[in-house]
Amino acid sequence: MQSKLILGIDEVGRGPWAGPLVVGAVILPLDETKWSELTDSKKLTPKRREELNQKLMTDPAVHHNLGWVMAEEIDEYGLSASLRLATRRAVKPLLASKARFDEIVIDGTVNFLTQTPLEKYVSTLKKADLLVKSVSAAAIMAKVARDRFMYDLEEIYPGYGFERHVGYGTAAHRAALVKLGICPEHRRSFKPIQQLIRYDLHALEGQTSMSNTPVDLAKKLPEEDAITIKKGRAAERQVERYLQHLGHQIVAKNYRTRFYEIDLISTQDGTLYFTEVKYSQFAGTEGCVLARINQAKLRRMRLAATDFCKTHTEFSAFQPTLAVAGVTGSDFRVESWFPLVD
Numbered sequence: 505m506q507s508k509l510i511l512g513i514d515e516v517g518r519g520p521w522a523g524p525l526v527v528g529a530v531i532l533p534l535d536e537t538k539w540s541e542l543t544d545s546k547k548l549t550p551k552r553r554e555e556l557n558q559k560l561m562t563d564p565a566v567h568h569n570l571g572w573v574m575a576e577e578i579d580e581y582g583l584s585a586s587l588r589l590a591t592r593r594a595v596k597p598l599l600a601s602k603a604r605f606d607e608i609v610i611d612g613t614v615n616f617l618t619q620t621p622l623e624k625y626v627s628t629l630k631k632a633d634l635l636v637k638s639v640s641a642a643a644i645m646a647k648v649a650r651d652r653f654m655y656d657l658e659e660i661y662p663g664y665g666f667e668r669h670v671g672y673g674t675a676a677h678r679a680a681l682v683k684l685g686i687c688p689e690h691r692r693s694f695k696p697i698q699q700l701i702r703y704d705l706h707a708l709e710g711q712t713s714m715s716n717t718p719v720d721l722a723k724k725l726p727e728e729d730a731i732t733i734k735k736g737r738a739a740e741r742q743v744e745r746y747l748q749h750l751g752h753q754i755v756a757k758n759y760r761t762r763f764y765e766i767d768l769i770s771t772q773d774g775t776l777y778f779t780e781v782k783y784s785q786f787a788g789t790e791g792c793v794l795a796r797i798n799q800a801k802l803r804r805m806r807l808a809a810t811d812f813c814k815t816h817t818e819f820s821a822f823q824p825t826l827a828v829a830g831v832t833g834s835d836f837r838v839e840s841w842f843p844l845v846d
Contacts, residue, residue: 507534508530508607509532509534509607510531510605510606510609510636511530511531511598511603511609511638512528512529512611512632512636512639512640512642513527513529513591513594513595513609513610513611513616513639513642514527514566514611514632514639515590515646516528516545516585516643516656517524517650517671519673520672521671521672521690521693521696522664522669522687522690523657523670523733524572524573524575524584526571526647526650527593527616527642527644527646527739528569528570528594528642528644528646529568529594529595529642530560530639530641530642531567531568531598531603531604532564532641533566534583538834539641540680541556541722542640543640544631544640544643545644547634550593550651552653553647553648554648558646558698560641561645565706567598567601567629568641568761569597570592570646570649571590571591571594571595573587573589573590574588574639574680574760574805575595575688577589577760578693579693581695587616591616591642593611595608595800596620596663596666599622607625608625608626608627609627609632609636609638610626610628610632611643612628612629612632613630614628619823620841628715650670651832654667655670656807659688659803660803662685663685664680664681664684665677665680671689671758676819677734681700681743682700685700699784699831735783735785736783738768738836739781739831740768740781741758742831742836742838743767743768743829743838744768746841747777747779750841751772752770752777752839753772754769754770755819757769758766761807761810761811764808765808765810767779767804768806768829769812774822774826775824775825776811776813777825777826777827778805778808778809778824778827779827779829780805781828782829782830783831783836785833806826808824809824825843825844826840826844827842828841
């Protein structure tokens with residue numbers, strides 16, 4: 505029986521080309537005899553990981569949480585900063601719950617809690633996911649959660665094989681990228697993905713000629729992306745004001761869930777609206793705003809709304825409803841806003 509309560513921390517998803525980074529944080533009770541089967545998650549079958557994850561989730565004596573950093577955030581902050589951010593997101597709710605621990609053990613050699621009040625409690629240990637049961641538990645829970653997320657992505661972005669390679673750089677994944685291009689869940693800051701953005705896809709299939717490589721266009725992408733984001737935010741601000749004029753109370757803006765970023769969340773008359781904002785520079789150039797909400801995006805919106813409701817029980821009495829708003833022109837005129845009917 506161990507003499508110290510250990511908060512175990514481990515990450516999953518450091519190296520994939522797509523999907524989130526997930527950090528698990530787990531405190532097991534002092535009596536670990538019932539957890540003798542916990543070990544390095546890579547040594548377990550998917551079925552056994554699922555069984556152990558369920559056992560950990562349903563044991564009231566086990567304190568646990570996950571910290572998520574999405575692909576877009578990894579691109580924005582970089583991998584090292586994202587590892588620190590995911591670790592802090594994982595431990596914050598445990599601290600808020602006053603869960604007791606005596607020591608923190610992080611798998612590996614890097615203390616992701618430096619420059620925090622928790623730094624003095626941390627020990628780093630290579631192969632801790634094999635040697636320390638609470639770290640094993642953290643790795644298993646993070647692995648199961650991330651795998652489930654990637655399985656869902658296959659329904660949203662079919663053809664990439666996410667349910668098989670879960671975002672890692674396999675030959676099948678590369679072949680799918682050559683065929684389909686990247687999707688929003690790919691990490692644009694990772695070298696293989698940068699190559700697909702920067703170079704002509706045919707070159708990746710083995711052609712030696714680079715004469716058609718759109719290098720000049722690629723150099724312009726960051727600036728163009730920044731302009732697109734700026735216009736999108738301006739459109740969202742106009743819709744926010746429009747909804748407030750209709751009597752809505754704005755609950756959240758640009759709220760990121762595990763599945764999607766929700767542009768605006770508002771309430772009115774007992775209904776909780778999740779609004780997707782679509783901007784076009786010229787009216788009618790991209791078709792009806794409803795036509796721009798395809799089935800993949802609609803599914804992600806539903807998943808995000810469900811995720812928000814699960815984590816914000818103060819809105820349990822409200823009826824969740826998806827909505828879409830259309831904004832056009834240089835003056836960002838709100839042309840339409842309406843709920844979506846399933």
